[in-house]
Amino acid sequence: MTRRVRIVAALALAGVATACARESGVVHHRLEIADLVFRPEEAVVAPGDTVTWINRDLVPHTVTAADESGDSGALTGAAPFSCVAQPGDSVRYVCRYHPTMSGVLVVAAR
Amino acid sequence: MKIPTPAVLGTALVLTATPALGQSELNDLEMAHVAVTASNIDIAYAHLALAFSESPAVREFAETMIRDHAAVNGEVAALAGRLGVEAQDNAMSRQLAADARAVKDEMSRLRGADFDAFYARNELAYHRTVNGAVAEAFIPNIENAEVREAFRQALSIFRGHERHAERLVEQVERMGR
Structure with a gap:
């Protein structure tokens, strides 16, 4: 897999992203983690869009690139994680x- | 509130088989105590794994069990605090703890691949047994809606652990060949 999307912490985005809200052509996608499942399991976004994962489970999770090139760290319900799609x-x-x-x-x- | 005896119980493969699980009549607070006890038992097994296993897969699984079961227990404590109640000790919790002591004794005598195989198979059997009881005996009989939802969320986590344990068993069996 060629990895060209950078998963980076963008804390400034936390809390302002809404499910697929559009601003000046940029779409903010909100994905959820619930019942040990990423929802949706596949998301299609455009370059420049922001993606925010919110953990709804009782336990911590991470969003980690399979090739280990990026990692959110432990996510709890109080701390969403966002990245900008490249x-x-x-x-x-x-x-x-x-x-x-x-x-x-x-x-x-x- | 009466808890029926589910047919699913009594199917555990190894020493964690707990015939009493699901066969008693428990109220919400007693079921909460059983759940916390079961989580603490799994945390104790995980600490043994961290002490005795050198397998990265086993150690990562154990770390997840400690992290997740501690989080679930924390949620149970928080819910009890909000409701102004306390989980109630009961015969089923005591039976679980007694059974776990025997398992820990057995586990403590093992090392290397023998330990890893025992730990992985025990985790799979333990989660299957507990998940079966929670799904079929506990949740349908919980009266308080908040407690029922907490059990539902916890069950989704523990079913994930069961899938993870299935994978771990396959891994340690491959390593043992």
């Missing part, structure tokens, strides 16, 4: 704590 290919991500969990972020031009 132009390029898809990235598969997992939870480091729960290896049965995985998701895919597909970056494609609108």
Whole structure:
């Protein structure tokens, strides 16, 4: 897998992102983690969009690139994690704590 | 409130088989105590794994069990605080603890691949047994809606642990060949 999406902490985005809210052409996508599942398991976003994961479970999770090139650190319900999608290919991500969990972020031009 | 005896119980493969689980009549607070006891038992098993195992897969699983079960227990304590109640000790909790002592004794005598295989299989059997009881005997009989929702959320976590344990068993069996 070619990784071209950078998963980076963007704390300034936390709390302002809403589910697919559009601002000046940029879409804020809100993904959830619940019942040990990334929801949706596959999300399609455009370059420049922001993606925020919110953990609804009782236990911590991570959003970690499968190739280990990026990691959110432990996510709890009080601390969402956001990143900005960069132009390029898809990235598969997992939870480091729960290896049965995985998701895919597909970056494609609108 | 009466808890029926579910047919699913009594299917555990190893020493954690707990025939009493799900066969008693428990109220919400007693079921909460059983859940916390079961979590504490799994945390204790995980600490043994961290002490005795050198397998990264086993150690990572154990760390997740400690992290997750501590979080669930914390939620149970927080809910009890909000409701102004306290989990109630009961015969089922005591039976679980007694059974766990035997398992820990057995586990403590093992090392290397033998330990890893025992730990992984025990985790799978333990989660299958507890999850079966929670799904079929506990949740349908919980009266308080908040307590029921807490059990539902915890069950979703523990079912994830069961899937993780299935994978761990496969891993340690491959390593043992």
